[in-house]
Amino acid sequence: MLRVPDASRSLTRHRLTMLSLVLVAIATQSGWSTDVAVPTEVDRIEEDWSLLLGEPDVENDSPQILNVISPFGTTEGEHAIFELNHCTQPEYLSGGLQLQRWTGPDTCVATTRTIDRGTLAIPAEEITYTMRMTLRDGTLYYSVRNGTSQTWGTFGDYGQYRLSVPTTATTLSGYRPDFSATESKVSFGSHRVKTFKIKQIRYYSLGKLVATDSTERVVHQYDATSAEATIPVVEETP
Structure with a gap:
C-alpha cells in the first residue's frame, strides 16, 4: 500500500493531487503490482530487502543472490548490481559482497567489494539491507545501507558500498519498483533460500519523505512441499 506521510501535508494542493494520480498499484498474478508509478519529483529512492536462508552449502558458495x-x-x-555471497567482477571470488555499476548489459565500469569474504554457512540466517539511489548536485549515487547479518555483521555504513557517476538527470521518476523485483534473483542455489523480497520502498524529494510503497514484493519463495522440490538437486560450482 502506498501512503503519503504526515510530513508531506505542507505540499501544495496541486502536488498532492499529482501524487494521488501517479501512485497507483495494478494487481497481477505474481502477487505484486506491475509498474507502480513514482512521484514526478524524487531525488532519492530506498528499497528495503529481506533474505531468509534455508540450509547454505559452503563448499559450493551456495546460495548466491543479486x-x-x-x-x-x-x-x-x-x-x-549488488552481489551477495560471491563477487564476479573483474573475476569470480567466493563469498563476500560486491556493488557494481554498469552502463549496459555487458559493460561493468566500477566496483566496490567487501574486505570480509565470509561465505554463507548459518542455517536460517536472515539478512536485511537497503538499496539506495540518490541524485545530488549533478551526481547519481548507488549505495547499500543498513545491512545486518550474522555472516558479515553490519554492512553499508560510512560509504562502504557506494558508487557514483556524473549525470544530467534531474529526477529519478524513471525508476520502476517492479523492474527491481523482476531483475533481482537468487542466481544460484535457489532451493537454499526460503524467501527473498522487497519489504518497503520510500521516495524522497529535497531530503523529505514524500511517499511510501508498502507493497511486499516476493522475488523468491521456496516451497519444500512442491513437486519441483522433490526432484534431487545436483549443485555445481558456478
Missing part, C-alpha cells in the same frame, strides 16, 4: 536497480528501469543503460 540485486539490480536502475534509475531508468532498464539494464540497457545505467544500472547497478
Whole structure:
C-alpha cells in the first residue's frame, strides 16, 4: 500500500493531487503490482530487502543472490548490481559482497567489494539491507545501507558500498519498483533460500519523505512441499 506521510501535508494542493494520480498499484498474478508509478519529483529512492536462508552449502558458495536497480528501469543503460555471497567482477571470488555499476548489459565500469569474504554457512540466517539511489548536485549515487547479518555483521555504513557517476538527470521518476523485483534473483542455489523480497520502498524529494510503497514484493519463495522440490538437486560450482 502506498501512503503519503504526515510530513508531506505542507505540499501544495496541486502536488498532492499529482501524487494521488501517479501512485497507483495494478494487481497481477505474481502477487505484486506491475509498474507502480513514482512521484514526478524524487531525488532519492530506498528499497528495503529481506533474505531468509534455508540450509547454505559452503563448499559450493551456495546460495548466491543479486540485486539490480536502475534509475531508468532498464539494464540497457545505467544500472547497478549488488552481489551477495560471491563477487564476479573483474573475476569470480567466493563469498563476500560486491556493488557494481554498469552502463549496459555487458559493460561493468566500477566496483566496490567487501574486505570480509565470509561465505554463507548459518542455517536460517536472515539478512536485511537497503538499496539506495540518490541524485545530488549533478551526481547519481548507488549505495547499500543498513545491512545486518550474522555472516558479515553490519554492512553499508560510512560509504562502504557506494558508487557514483556524473549525470544530467534531474529526477529519478524513471525508476520502476517492479523492474527491481523482476531483475533481482537468487542466481544460484535457489532451493537454499526460503524467501527473498522487497519489504518497503520510500521516495524522497529535497531530503523529505514524500511517499511510501508498502507493497511486499516476493522475488523468491521456496516451497519444500512442491513437486519441483522433490526432484534431487545436483549443485555445481558456478
